[in-house]
Amino acid sequence: MAKSANPIWGDDWEDVRRLWILDPEVAHCNHGSYGAVPGPVMVAQNEFRARMAVHPQRWFYRECPGLVTVARGEVARFVGAGPEEVALVSNVSAGVSAVVQSLTLEPGAEIVSTNHAYGAVATALDRLCARTGATRVVAEVPVHSTNEEITAIFAEHCSDRTGLVVVDQVTSPTARRFPIEAVAAVGHRFGAAVLVDGAHAPGMLPLDVPKYGADFWVGNLHKWACTPAGTGALWVAPQWREQMLPLVVSWAELDGFPLSFERIGTDDLTAWLAAPITLDLLGSLGWDRVRAHNEALVCWAQATVAEALGVPSSELHHDTGLSMAIVPLPPGRADTREQAQALQEHMVALGVEMAVGAWDGHGAIRLSAHVYNRPADYERMAAGVRDFLSGSKPGDYQW
Numbered sequence: 001m002a003k004s005a006n007p008i009w010g011d012d013w014e015d016v017r018r019l020w021i022l023d024p025e026v027a028h029c030n031h032g033s034y035g036a037v038p039g040p041v042m043v044a045q046n047e048f049r050a051r052m053a054v055h056p057q058r059w060f061y062r063e064c065p066g067l068v069t070v071a072r073g074e075v076a077r078f079v080g081a082g083p084e085e086v087a088l089v090s091n092v093s094a095g096v097s098a099v100v101q102s103l104t105l106e107p108g109a110e111i112v113s114t115n116h117a118y119g120a121v122a123t124a125l126d127r128l129c130a131r132t133g134a135t136r137v138v139a140e141v142p143v144h145s146t147n148e149e150i151t152a153i154f155a156e157h158c159s160d161r162t163g164l165v166v167v168d169q170v171t172s173p174t175a176r177r178f179p180i181e182a183v184a185a186v187g188h189r190f191g192a193a194v195l196v197d198g199a200h201a202p203g204m205l206p207l208d209v210p211k212y213g214a215d216f217w218v219g220n221l222h223k224w225a226c227t228p229a230g231t232g233a234l235w236v237a238p239q240w241r242e243q244m245l246p247l248v249v250s251w252a253e254l255d256g257f258p259l260s261f262e263r264i265g266t267d268d269l270t271a272w273l274a275a276p277i278t279l280d281l282l283g284s285l286g287w288d289r290v291r292a293h294n295e296a297l298v299c300w301a302q303a304t305v306a307e308a309l310g311v312p313s314s315e316l317h318h319d320t321g322l323s324m325a326i327v328p329l330p331p332g333r334a335d336t337r338e339q340a341q342a343l344q345e346h347m348v349a350l351g352v353e354m355a356v357g358a359w360d361g362h363g364a365i366r367l368s369a370h371v372y373n374r375p376a377d378y379e380r381m382a383a384g385v386r387d388f389l390s391g392s393k394p395g396d397y398q399w
């Protein structure tokens with residue numbers, strides 16, 4: 001038997017890879033940004049679309065609402081919650097926006113978030129500040145902080161003025177896993193509501209959302225659970241459900257949360273309907289196996305790329321359970337948007353898609369690994385980035 005192109009997954013890797021219709025010429029190493037939909041899921045979603053096109057009245061009036069209820073139940077179960085605790089939303093941006101729109105804060109109140117927060121989420125918080133007269137307090141969390149340090153930093157920035165604490169379950173620019181339960185406890189100690197941005201969590205981590213002790217949790221299934229784009233889930237603690245309003249008015253407004261979130265105008269909700277099919281498909285591979293593979297592969301990739309670039313291992317960090325990891329780049333090579341774009345263009349020409357960006361003034365690559373990836377993807381990346389950087393001294397890689 002030929003040796004597997006991905007020994008971390010095993011001999012059946014070619015079969016698993018074939019589930020994705022991703023361009024085989026490209027090394028797709030940025031799953032974390034947009035996810036990737038398996039071919040059978042796309043087919044299933046198109047079948048729903050065909051039902052919609054063939055008989056719109058039957059679809060919108062009689063079929064779709066019941067199917068959405070079933071999909072919501074399956075998504076809720078996947079995140080560890082009951083069907084009435086979760087609303088389907090199109091993405092984390094929409095879920096966070098609905099939360100901040102439904103909240104009232106006193107003028108002078110403070111919202112505590114961190115310098116790892118996702119840009120659009122930070123913007124949503126700024127909108128809340130503009131509407132209510134609240135102020136955003138950005139806690140600077142050094143990239144290598146321990147869980148205890150992260151929790152302590154949140155506590156240092158909270159006070160009796162804090163109305164809302166926002167914490168990432170997995171951070172986007174830095175691929176860190178934050179101690180959300182401890183941070184939720186800190187927020188509540190100061191009487192603040194706690195919003196967890198779980199954008200990367202579904203599929204990457206086993207979830208038990210109601211146990212986190214938060215007030216709101218929002219996650220994307222279209223990232224690591226590979227559902228079609230437009231599948232987000234918003235969990236709301238019981239005491240907040242009555243005041244939760246969808247961003248856009250709904251025919252089911254008077255029915256309240258979560259129904260009010262899923263009867264919004266005429267829309268294509270087939271991404272939600274395909275979610276249970278996706279969860280079954282990925283589940284058939286074994287979620288534990290998927291997660292263990294992704295973590296092992298991304299750790300291998302991080303070490304491999306770092307070694308090729310001469311990045312000392314002391315500058316590498318990986319949090320348990322994550323399918324993403326960071327490799328810092330030498331100063332001056334990806335610290336600005338223009339530099340990062342130049343590196344990205346160089347890599348696209350070599351057939352490598354990857355996330356490059358600057359955080360806190362330091363350029364870095366964010367590696368992602370899913371089951372369709374194989375070690376050769378990152379070897380290609382390592383060689384390409386090394387060529388791009390050649391001429392630059394290894395320098396000081398510190399974050």
Ligand SMILES: Cc1ncc(COP(=O)(O)O)c(C=O)c1O
Binds near residue numbers: 092197199
């Ligand atoms: C931490 C985090 N929050 C929120 C989002 C926004 O997700 P979406 O673009 O699906 O709204 C992202 C997207 O990458 C993210 O990484």
